[in-house]
Amino acid sequence: MAPPSGESPLGNRLDPHLARYAKRTHGMTASEIRSLFAVASRPEVVSLAGGMPNIAALSMETVSSTVANMLATRGQVALQYGSGNGDQRLREQICEMVGLQGIAPHPDDVIVTVGSQMALDLITRIFCDPGDVIIAEAPSYVGALGVFRAYQVDVEHVAMDEHGLNPEALRETLKTLAAQGKTPKFVYTIPTFHNPAGLSQPQDRRMEILQICQSAGVLIIEDDPYGLLGFDGHIPQAIRSHDSDGVIYLGSFSKTFAAGIRVGWAVAPHGVREKLTLAAESAVLCPPAFSQLTISTYLDTQPWMDQIKIFREVYRERRDATLEALTQYMPEGTTWTHPTGGFYVWVTLPEGMDGTAMLPRAVTARVAYVPGTAFYINGDGRQSIRLSYSFPEPDRIREGVRRLGGVINEELKLMHTFGTLGAARPSVSSQGSTPGPDVV
Amino acid sequence: MSTHSALRVVVLAGGLSHERDVSVRSGRRISEALRNRGVDVDERDMDIDLLPSLIADPPDCIFPMFHGAAGEDGAIRDVLDLLKLPYVGSNPEACRLTYDKPLAKTIVARTGIFTPEMVVLPHEAFRELGAGAVLDAVEKAFGFPLVIKPSKGGSALGVSIVHTAAELPTAMVSCFSYADCAVIERYIAGTEVAVSVIDLGDGPVALPAVEIVPDGEFYDYNARYTAGLTEFFAPARITDDVSQRVAEAALTVHTILGLTGFSRSDFIIDGEGVPQFIEANVAPGMTETSLLPQAIEAAGLDLSEVCLALVNDAIEAHSAQA
Numbered sequence: 001m002a003p004p005s006g007e008s009p010l011g012n013r014l015d016p017h018l019a020r021y022a023k024r025t026h027g028m029t030a031s032e033i034r035s036l037f038a039v040a041s042r043p044e045v046v047s048l049a050g051g052m053p054n055i056a057a058l059s060m061e062t063v064s065s066t067v068a069n070m071l072a073t074r075g076q077v078a079l080q081y082g083s084g085n086g087d088q089r090l091r092e093q094i095c096e097m098v099g100l101q102g103i104a105p106h107p108d109d110v111i112v113t114v115g116s117q118m119a120l121d122l123i124t125r126i127f128c129d130p131g132d133v134i135i136a137e138a139p140s141y142v143g144a145l146g147v148f149r150a151y152q153v154d155v156e157h158v159a160m161d162e163h164g165l166n167p168e169a170l171r172e173t174l175k176t177l178a179a180q181g182k183t184p185k186f187v188y189t190i191p192t193f194h195n196p197a198g199l200s201q202p203q204d205r206r207m208e209i210l211q212i213c214q215s216a217g218v219l220i221i222e223d224d225p226y227g228l229l230g231f232d233g234h235i236p237q238a239i240r241s242h243d244s245d246g247v248i249y250l251g252s253f254s255k256t257f258a259a260g261i262r263v264g265w266a267v268a269p270h271g272v273r274e275k276l277t278l279a280a281e282s283a284v285l286c287p288p289a290f291s292q293l294t295i296s297t298y299l300d301t302q303p304w305m306d307q308i309k310i311f312r313e314v315y316r317e318r319r320d321a322t323l324e325a326l327t328q329y330m331p332e333g334t335t336w337t338h339p340t341g342g343f344y345v346w347v348t349l350p351e352g353m354d355g356t357a358m359l360p361r362a363v364t365a366r367v368a369y370v371p372g373t374a375f376y377i378n379g380d381g382r383q384s385i386r387l388s389y390s391f392p393e394p395d396r397i398r399e400g401v402r403r404l405g406g407v408i409n410e411e412l413k414l415m416h417t418f419g420t421l422g423a424a425r426p427s428v429s430s431q432g433s434t435p436g437p438d439v440v
Numbered sequence: 441m442s443t444h445s446a447l448r449v450v451v452l453a454g455g456l457s458h459e460r461d462v463s464v465r466s467g468r469r470i471s472e473a474l475r476n477r478g479v480d481v482d483e484r485d486m487d488i489d490l491l492p493s494l495i496a497d498p499p500d501c502i503f504p505m506f507h508g509a510a511g512e513d514g515a516i517r518d519v520l521d522l523l524k525l526p527y528v529g530s531n532p533e534a535c536r537l538t539y540d541k542p543l544a545k546t547i548v549a550r551t552g553i554f555t556p557e558m559v560v561l562p563h564e565a566f567r568e569l570g571a572g573a574v575l576d577a578v579e580k581a582f583g584f585p586l587v588i589k590p591s592k593g594g595s596a597l598g599v600s601i602v603h604t605a606a607e608l609p610t611a612m613v614s615c616f617s618y619a620d621c622a623v624i625e626r627y628i629a630g631t632e633v634a635v636s637v638i639d640l641g642d643g644p645v646a647l648p649a650v651e652i653v654p655d656g657e658f659y660d661y662n663a664r665y666t667a668g669l670t671e672f673f674a675p676a677r678i679t680d681d682v683s684q685r686v687a688e689a690a691l692t693v694h695t696i697l698g699l700t701g702f703s704r705s706d707f708i709i710d711g712e713g714v715p716q717f718i719e720a721n722v723a724p725g726m727t728e729t730s731l732l733p734q735a736i737e738a739a740g741l742d743l744s745e746v747c748l749a750l751v752n753d754a755i756e757a758h759s760a761q762a
Contacts, residue, residue, distance in 0.1 A: 011653065012674070012728050013665035030665035032597055038461035045456075199466035356612075360458055360598065360617040414616050417567045 006412040024130075024152050033371065036359055040368035046400030048322075049368040051195065051343045052391040054257050057314045062302055064256070065402060070297040077215040084281035085273070085276060086265070087113025090296040094251070094265050101227055102241030103249060106269045109278045112287045115348050116225060116252040117263030121147050122279045123221060125265065127185045128153045135173060135187040137165050139346070139375030139384070141195045141223065146190055148377070156184065162337075163358060164201035165189050167208045186219040186248075191227035192236050193342025196375050196386035207406040214246055225252040225264075228308050230341035245269050251294055251401045255343075261291045261297055315343065321394035322401065329405030331412060335385075343390040346372075350359075351411060352420065355385040358411045367403040368390045442552050447479045448499040449751055451541065453517065454485035457508025459595050462665065465727035467505040467668050474661070474744070474751065476744040486708075490744050494525060501758075502527040505683045505723055507594055512723050513539040526751045526758030530722045534698035535548060541591050542623055544697060551696050553689050554596070555717040556625040556708075557582060560758065563616050575608050578624050585627040586613060591620030594721065596660045601627060612713045626717050631709040632659060633676045635690035636735040638702045640749040644694050646687035647735035649707075651676030673729065674738035678709060686715040698756075701750050704732050 028328040055247040070078060085091070089106040097107065120143070128134065130152035136144065138157030149154050156177065161171040170187070177184060189209065191201040200333060201209070213220050220311075222239045230236070240249035252264035268276055280287070322345055326336050333350030349355055356371040370388075372381030387404075388395055451474070453467020454460055471481045482499065484490055486506060495504070502525055504516055514535030520527050530538070538544050550553050562657040566574050578586065588611040589599040598618030600611035615622045624677060633649040652674035654663040663670045675683065690705040697703075697720060704724035707715040724732045736743050 011671035013668045013671050013735070014734075018668045019653075029662045029669060032595075032661040034596075035461040035661065036458060038464070039456055039458065042460075057514050098495045160475055249710075354613075357614050357617055362457060364618075373692040411613075411617075413567070414563060414613055417563065418612050 004404060024150055024246045025110065029148065033356060034116045036363045037368065039363050045363070045366045045368055045369045046392060046396050046403065048387040048392070048400050049370050049388065050391070050402075051388045053255050054311070054314050054318075054390055055258055055260075055300055057310050058258060062137050063298075066298045068304060069291050069293055069301060070415050074293050074297070075118065077374060078290045078293040080289060082286045082292065084286050085277045086110065086334055087289065089293045090263075090299075091311070093296060093299045094267075098240075098249065098251060098267060100235050101224070102237035103267060104241075105244070109244075109267050109270070109273055110159060111268060111273055111280060112265045112292060112351070113264050113280065114284060114287055115259075115262045115264060115357075116223065116255060116266070117143055118264040118280070118283070118287075119161075119250050119264055119276070120144055120223070121150075121314040122222070122276050122283065123186075123272075124148060125152045126154065126272070126275045126279050127219075133177060133182050133184045135184045135218075136377075136435070137189055137194070137197075139196050139372060139379075139381055140188065141190060141387075142370075144223065145375070145377050148188075153185075157376060157378070158187075160194075160197055160199065160201065162279070164191060164194060164197070164199045164407075165205070165209055165380065167205065167212055170209065170212055174218070175213060183216075184218055186221050186337070188221045188223065189239075190223045191239060192224055193229060194344075195226070195342065196344050196370070196372075197343045198337040198339030198342060199346075200236060203237060206237075206277070207242065210239050210242055210246070214243065218248045220247045221250065222247050223250045223375075225250075225255050226342035227251070228256055229312055229315060231319065232311065232340065233309075236241040240267060246354045248272060255309065256304070258296060258299060261295060263291050263295055265285065307378075312341075315341075315390055318392070318397055319345075319393055320387040321397045322389040325398045325401035329402050331405065331409055334408065343388050345387045346387050348388055349385065349408065352415065353408070353411060356382055358407060362404065362407045365403045367400045367407065447501075447751070448482070449474055449501050450477050450482045450484050450494065450524065451503045451505055452486065452490075452511075453505045455506040455508065455511050456486065456637075457506070457511060458597050459507035459511075462595055462725055463505055463511065463726060466507065466723075466730065467727070469728070470503055470505055470525060470747055473744040473747045477748045477750065479751070486516065489492065491519070491523070494523060498523075499523055500526070501755050503747070503751065504529060505726065507725070508725055509539075512594070512603050512721070513592070522693045526754050528754045529701040530697075530699045530703070534700065538697050538699065538703075538722050539592055540586075541589070541719050543715065544681070544720055547696055548693050548720075551692050553692060554714055555708075556587070556628050558623050558625045560621060560623050562621045562663040564761040566612070571609070571612070575605070575612075580606060581606075582624070585758045587623075587625040587627050588615050589623050589625070591621040591623050592619050595664060595725070596658070596708055599606075599658070599660065601658050605744050628710050630710045630711060630716070631676065632706070632707060633678070633686060633715075633733070634655055634704055634706050634731040635686055636702065636704045636732045637690050637694040637699070638692055638746060639694075639700065639753070641745070641753045644691055644699075646690045647732075647741075648738040649673035649678065649683060649686055650674040650731045650738065651678070651733050652731070664725075665727065670729075672731075672734055673682060674734045679713070682709055682713045682715070683741040685713075689715045689717065700756065702732070702746075704735075 091110040133154045240247040247266040334346045370386045373386030453463045479587045514532035518532040518555045545555045586602045598615045632652040633647045636647045653671040693705045705720045706718040
């Protein structure tokens with residue numbers, strides 16, 4: 001069609017910086033699914049989406065007195081720049097904590113980070129060039145997938161079974177990659193109370209995975225934010241406890257103290273830790289001294305293990321409510337995991353159902369979850385959803401699962417009408433399938 | 441235009457619809473625009489505290505920017521009418537007619553404006569008659585491609601363009617996840633334009649058409665709200681004659697649906713240069729990537745001045761009515 005007269009008007013893409021963005025930003029787009037999570041923050045909605053620690057179980061008086069104590073005794077240090085690898089005293093305390101999981105590092109092996117998410121970012125930064133391959137469980141932690149995507153890393157998913165990462169599948173994947181001339185930079189795993197699957201690797205499974213990786217010369221990144229939150233009080237021994245050179249261990253205070261404090265850590269072999277420290281300094285100069293010293297004071301002055309026991313009980317009660325409600329309200333053909341710790345239940349919908357396509361109906365019914373596609377790099381996971389029970393009260397969880405049962409039943413009717421049960425779906429990017437960290 | 445330092449406006453944004461996120465962003469932009477003209481703006485969500493606060497401390501005017509149900513379906517405006525509070529934009533009846541896409545298309549078509557052929561089918565129709573038979577009939581009548589969309593709602597949520605029979609069931613399920621009733625339209629190839637209409641007290645005026653050229657197949661949610669994924673031309677690259685026809689069509693839509701203050705109508709200019717009406721909006725998006733603000737700029741107007749004029753006009757109209 002011809003323009004009216006004279007020159008055509010110039011097009012406008014509404015972002016003058018468009019030509020300047022790095023290639024890695026090309027997948028960063030608005031998302032229909034992500035927009036739905038905006039509704040999940042409303043009180044009318046039972047959100048089983050975000051994995052929010054239950055801070056209500058932490059005494060604010062304790063936190064307040066801890067901060068006051070810290071400022072009175074170490075205020076000048078807390079409000080100043082600090083060391084790039086973190087406060088010396090806190091690193092000593094972290095060594096004591098990880099001792100519970102059988103790890104016995106020197107404080108110099110510990111790098112304190114802004115949440116373990118930053119440790120994951122730094123590790124990927126120092127090990128991975130664009131196009132490098134890493135291995136992760138299928139499904140895997142959405143925050144890790146975001147980091148890998150940002151560094152343009154190719155993620156090879158390895159299947160899980162009821163005991164977590166499947167060793168046979170891992171062997172096969174390593175063999176296939178080797179045949180392609182590829183050596184993965186690392187295997188990323190969450191062996192304890194997995195996010196999102198809610199599964200834990202038994203000790204013999206951990207040893208087998210370690211041996212496979214040792215044989216293949218592949219580093220393990222062991223992400224363990226939930227390790228102390230086993231409902232029976234049992235603390236599994238970390239993979240790192242069996243190999244101090246081949247495993248980088250990531251921990252966090254987000255679930256054992258408070259997520260808002262943003263302090264995590266990595267325990268790494270000496271060569272790695274030097275590079276991590278340099279990378280950390282270029283990223284943030286130093287982790288926040290105020291947060292570190294607050295936690296350090298808390299660990300020195302408060303019965304922190306008792307607080308962890310309180311958290312365990314809070315989450316156990318909510319896990320129980322979730323499992324009971326799932327039994328009561330889920331239609332035939334739905335299955336789910338039975339976590340013994342942590343925050344999450346992984347629900348597999350009846351054959352052919354699509355948790356991503358169902359989300360608008362769920363939001364209309366005032367219940368939210370995270371579609372399974374968020375936990376795969378390749379758009380798989382449509383038949384699954386993740387439920388987080390950490391934050392809502394047990395009665396709200398029961399109500400949320402009841403609503404979810406109704407939603408699934410409605411969706412089943414619809415799918416029977418259109419004969420889409422078992423139909424192939426187009427793959428979607430997993431990037432837009434997850435809520436922001438603040439969505440509850 | 442004078443500055444009204446004492447003017448108090450409540451901008452309503454958020455709500456519980458699927459478009460909450462977009463509504464919040466639209467509301468924020470309207471609020472900033474009004475504050476730029478010295479207006480005292482309070483941004484409020486739709487919640488249990490809203491009505492008591494409006495009753496206890498009524499503002500001079502309300503600017504509803506809820507998108508989706510309860511925002512664009514007339515409900516909130518019905519309540520504002522009950523409270524006798526002035527607000528910007530269309531009355532409840534006009535909202536109800538416009539928000540129901542097939543109803544709006546039917547009313548608009550009676551004026552002689554073209555609109556893509558459609559069928560409107562609730563889930564029950566497929567269940568009772570058999571989805572296969574119904575979809576076969578649709579396919580035979582319209583052929584492919586087809587446009588599948590919820591009968592209500594915006595931001596292209598639940599909308600699909602379907603090219604083969606195999607894609608139809610999945611598109612229908614996606615559509616019914618957003619609404620209980622589906623519109624199946626014949627696909628019209630052509631130039632997509634949006635024409636905004638504003639009425640600042642002297643009668644409705646059509647702003648320059650904005651042409652939409654998404655990178656992908658159609659102007660979906662991502663293309664709407666990710667800067668860079670769509671190229672816009674304002675004014676649209678259409679002939680003067682077509683430009684006039686589509687402007688007249690938008691004014692007709694605005695009038696026939698009883699719209700007030702501002703609206704946006706979406707058209708496809710087909711291969712013959714004929715504007716085909718797609719839908720109208722009573723609370724069009726006002727985000728950084730939305731179409732109405734681009735049309736205002738293309739017309740040489742200022743968003744702040746337009747918003748303030750809309751507020752003043754709403755207050756005057758309310759006073760006159762009282």
